Amino acid sequence: MPQHADLIVTNAVVYTCDLAQEWAEAFAVADGEIIAVGNAADIGALSTSETEVVDVDGRMVMPGLCDVHTHLGSGGMQAAWELSLLPTDTLDEILAKVRDRAASLAPGEWVVGGVIGSPILEAAAKGGFLQALDEAGAGHPVLLRDESWHNRLINSRALEIIGVEKGTPDPEGGKYVLDAHGELTGVLQELASKVAEDAMAASVENPEERLRVAFRTALRMVNSFGITAAQDAAILEHNLRALADLDDKGELTAWVVGSLPSRPFFEEGAVGEELYAVAGNHRRTHVRPDFIKLFLDGVPMTRTSAMLSPYICHGDHEDPDFKGEPYLSLDDVVKELERCCELGLGAKLHCAGDGSVRLALDAIERVRKTRGDGPIFQIAHVVYVDPEDIPRFAPLGVVADASPYIWFPSVIQDSCANQVPGATFERSFPCRDLVDSGALLAAGSDWPVVPLPNPWFGIETLVTRANPDPAVPGELNPAQRLSLPEAIAVFTRNPAKAMGLGDKIGAIQPGRSADFIVLNHNLFEIEPNTIHQTQVLATYFEGRQVYDSAA
Template sequence: MPEQIHAEQGHADLIVTGGRIYTSNPAHEWAEALAVAGGKIVAVGTDAEVRALAAGSTAIVELDGELVLPGFSDGHSHLGLGGGQAAWELPILPTDTKEAIFEKVRAWGADLGPDEWIIGGIVGATVMDEIMNTDDLAALDAAGGGRPVLLCDDSMHNRWVNSRALELMDVGADTPDPDGGTYVRDASGALTGVLQELASAVAEAAADASVADPDSRNRVSLKTALETLNSFGITSVQDAATMEYSWKALSSLEADGEVTAWVVGSMPARNFIEAGTVGEDLFAIGEAHRSTHVRPDFVKFVLDGIPMTRTSAMLQPYICHHGHDDPGFTGSPLWTQDELVEALELCYDRGYGGKLHATGDAAVRLVLDAVEVVRRRHGFGPIFQIAHVEFVDPADIPRFAELQVVPDASPYIWYPSVIQDSIAKQIPEDTVNSSWPTKDMIDAGALLSAGSDWPCALPSPDPWTGLETLVTRRNPDPAVEGTLNASQRLTIAEAIAAFTRNPAAAMGLADVTGMIREGLSADFIVVDQNLFEIDPGTIHKTRVKQTYFEGRKVYDLSDALAADGDVPAPLAAG
């Protein structure tokens, strides 16, 4: 039976019909039409049933057979960083060579004052691997023309700066490394300009100090982030590390009715790669800015680093490259189990969920062990997520469902980015070949949820590339051969769930959005091809024609084309 309820006033504000509606609701997957009243979905069913809710004031959208989907949910995005890059910064592709980067820095600086910072990204992990000595620092100095340069890498954990930036950071040859970070030096001890982990926060703080009106700038950054999400069909998002500036900017946008997605924040418990307040003080700031659409509901915990810099906590040793390498080196977690258990109990006490960054399989196990302790003590309560579930020991896969821990996957990271090439230099081949066990997670009953990790890996939060790679396990670029752990391919329906209802539930919005179902927010999109009928290798070419948030159209492809032609483009060839 089609589901249908009537609006309180007996009619709908908006009816959408004439297309194929995939609801992502397992109880009622397909429909012919939907109706909206008061920002919520009030009917999903046949054309005749839904049209019965029409009145003289009802707006009717007549489609021409297009596919309608729930608004997508991005379970892991960095809005301030992504929006800031899109609004203000030098765009660099992760496939750019060092020479191409130097030329882009030189050209960008030509329009800046002599002391203005050149900030940009994203630098590919393979380029970061090649920065070994002061020759590259000198080349970046020359490209900057005396200006400070700060470039982000594709993990967002590391930065590449020039000598002028190091000077403004007050970092010299004898400066000790900060806690949790490294000023990378060459064999002679000279600084190379590469900053790892929390050393990046020192550079970010120096660059932030140069901004004359940070509140206005940040407001533009966050508004740009929301507009970018909408252009890709995303209507709910979990910000993966929400700092004070983001809370203030989002609150300002909310006051003006300009928040066009559900935003769930994650507040770092300890110092993060962005400089600023963390822990209890940040929790208080988040709560002060809580609103209808902006929700400070999660705490962010960083358990380890990233495999490219050998800072992930692994069960098996890293690959040795030099005679002096420790053949037993596996990296170390940043938390002890006792510390983590105490922190997770805070989530129970305060009613927060936990988003836990754990890229290595040893870090994943540490999280699962700590969650098991608190679940036994207190029962099932807070939502806990593990990002990014790249490396998971097979014995730990069933524990995700057993402990109700959400695997927060980032399919963008494996393809089409260059990160995998860098990972393969550090992680043993058999571990890489068994990575990202997405199908096993689903089969074991886990709530697999996808997130872009924007602006990490790729320069936009494009969900269509990530959705395709969940299905194909191949790079969308046909020039790149091979598959990654092909046994883990998902069906189209499973992949759509990972981008709609699953992340919505994972961020605590199961009763708000994620499906086209009566009573939920009227968040839906119209796309230009039917994902169920096309070659899965062409999913990345999908374009969003319209995005609706609470029944209001917040993106229209035709309007964007008419305005300036600046519309989302495929991230991959083919």
């Protein structure tokens, strides 16, 4: 055992997330790493006159949390610079917020915000919203993102700027939505959103400084919730450059694993081979561009997810046999995964439908047969998984990347239920079955799809399968509940392993980074439906305090 420590945490209830030693009273840190875990007397013996001793007064301490699926740049940008909307906002509330923001802007500036709920987007897609949005925008271009971040609602001024009018051809991979009379509605689906995003981004002055502020804002926010590691689910070179700069200055207060889009994304920037070639230039101790991001489909709310069973048919205007179409063929996916193996990179595969999940598993199975265990493959978001496919995850070494923030009864689920066949919807987010099958289940927020990257909502929802808001009744597939220890693992050691950092983070254990948090209460002594009330009193990253609730 080492003879001295830089930092000792004592008088604590330490939940280590180390299966070999789940509980402890104290632990010691030297040079940013945990060097010993045990009882207070033994750990105290490592103290010297120069050791900082943190007495937490009997509070619960646990490892820093991990978010395996987030968008730090986008989330920070929205929090720092943009209009905040809630998915539960009504049309009148949205218009009022747009009107207020427009009044504060210089002439010609864009009103940018999100997220708007799927019901609003569905209604807008039928037409009749543009005039109200134009009036609220008061001459400013308006761009609002939906809760999936796959679609946008823009006004007439924004349509004019991007050169879209009635009869303009749809861009590849996207759609300018028309109403029943063939008129533009302002709704943009999938890669049509990129056209508007690019135009808005081109109008921004000093984008590099805005991005630095965005990342600093994002880091403060995630640290305040106890997050010390995150996988950015789709990251471009300018984001990597900003993160590397922060790490070089000692200002990066979380491990960040990057996922490099293989094909055009919602932001402007190099993708695919061009991005893979330069991403390594921005690798740092805490910045790791180690994954490729593949989109196999869209989202169920707009019927762009690939399903095994037909979507609900709402009338003669819809094909009763329509199941959605995957964006890539089986051969395409195999080719992309083979390239991952050649580059030594993992893959995060967006699969919002059970059809795309099966496609991903079929491709991974082919690659595993020829390449062996190879890199880490993650399937996001495991919303719908056919029961026949659940036992395939563990043998293929596939991570189930889940988003417990969005699966409880909510606006987004109401929209899904209006599109996805009942038998499929009732099997939503099969967490219990995945864990019991031996699959590695790891959780992510998908922030800013959700308003805040608050992991305590996710942990609670894994346990209760209910909305933390008592005003929203019901449970979603309650047979899939997890125990509290299982839910905590889904936010600690599981995502650490899923991100390729399993030997560095995710547990309070000798040899791991000293990333830990102090809580206001013991999670094991409270009711499950109050977990969302958890407050992080302090967050430490590599033994250095990076968040203090008192401050």
